[in-house]
Amino acid sequence: MGAVKIGVAGPVGSGKTSLIELLTDELKSSYSIAIVTNDIYTKEDADYLKAHLDIHNDRILGVETGGCPHTAIRDDISMNMRACEELQEKFNPQIIFVESGGDNLSATFSYELVDFYLYVVDVAQGGDIPRKRGAGLIMCDLLIVNKTDLARFVDVDLDQMLRDVEAARRGKPFIFASKKEPKTIEKIAEWIRSAI
Ligand SMILES: Nc1nc2c(ncn2[C@@H]2O[C@H](COP(=O)(O)OP(=O)(O)OP(=O)(O)O)[C@@H](O)[C@H]2O)c(=O)[nH]1
Ligand SMILES: [Mg+2]
Structure with missing residues (x-):
């Protein structure tokens, strides 16, 4: 059977690679894992993950x-499909994480490429981000509101953000998270375990 492919999208620097690192650490004793990263000009994220x-x-x-990060995960998914197939053939993994290049709020994954996807925003990008209603934030299977540890430094009211997220998600799941709070990462891993 093929791997469950889990997309991770979101704006530049929201914490996608860090989250994949932490989730892989959390899940690797139970699942065989492989990872595809997308960058426009480099393999920076792949090199980071290989090192860590x-x-x-x-x-x-x-x-x-x-080119445009969203093109590679939605419109012309051929490069990412080839990468997943290569990993599937070599390692027969149970999970493949596919990290999109950092993009704007409208990025979504094609379900031809992934089985489900996480969308990662971070509080330092502005507490009003859920009110801006980007397609990725609304439509993703699990929304991560990341870097909650930074809220107090950037004057973001997390209670207000929670209300805005609830309104934007209309019953779909979301998790407020921070790499500094391992319990929040465990919660995301738990969600993944129950989804696959
Ligand atoms: N304080 C804090 N910093 C974080 C958190 N998560 C990630 N970071 C930092 O945010 C920066 C960007 O994180 P990345 O994981 O590289 O973000 P990304 O979304 O993969 O970035 P691109 O792939 O370039 O779009 C790094 O310096 C991380 O250490 C968090 O929960 N709290
Ligand atoms: Mg990254």
């Missing part, structure tokens, strides 16, 4: 999309 994760380096594949 204790899984075989060949399980992490960097795709240089050369």
Whole structure:
């Protein structure tokens, strides 16, 4: 059986790579994991994960999309499909994380490429981000509101943000998270375990 493919999208710097790192650490004892990263011009994220994760380096594949990040995960998914197929053939993983390049609020994944996807925003990008109602934030399978540890430094009211997120998600799931609070990462891992 093929791997469950989990997309991770969101604006530049919202914490996608860090989240994949932490989730892989959390899940790797129960699941065989591989990772595809997208950057426009480099393989920066793949190199970071190879340096920091204790899984075989060949399980992490960097795709240089050369263009708009959302194109590679929604409109022309061929490069990412090839990367997933290569990892599938080599390692027969149970989970493949596919990190999109950082993009604007309208990025969504094609369900031809992934089985479900997380969308990551961070509180330092502005507490009003859920009110802006980007497609990724509204439509994703799990919304992560990340870097909650930074809220107090950027004058973001997390209670207001919670109300805005509830309104934007209309019953769909979301988790407020921070890499500094391991329990929040465990909660995301738990959501993934129950989704696959
Ligand atoms: N304080 C804090 N910093 C975080 C958190 N998560 C990630 N960061 C930091 O935010 C920066 C960007 O994180 P990345 O994981 O590289 O973000 P990304 O979304 O993968 O970035 P791109 O791939 O370039 O779009 C790094 O310096 C991380 O250490 C968090 O929960 N709290
Ligand atoms: Mg990244």
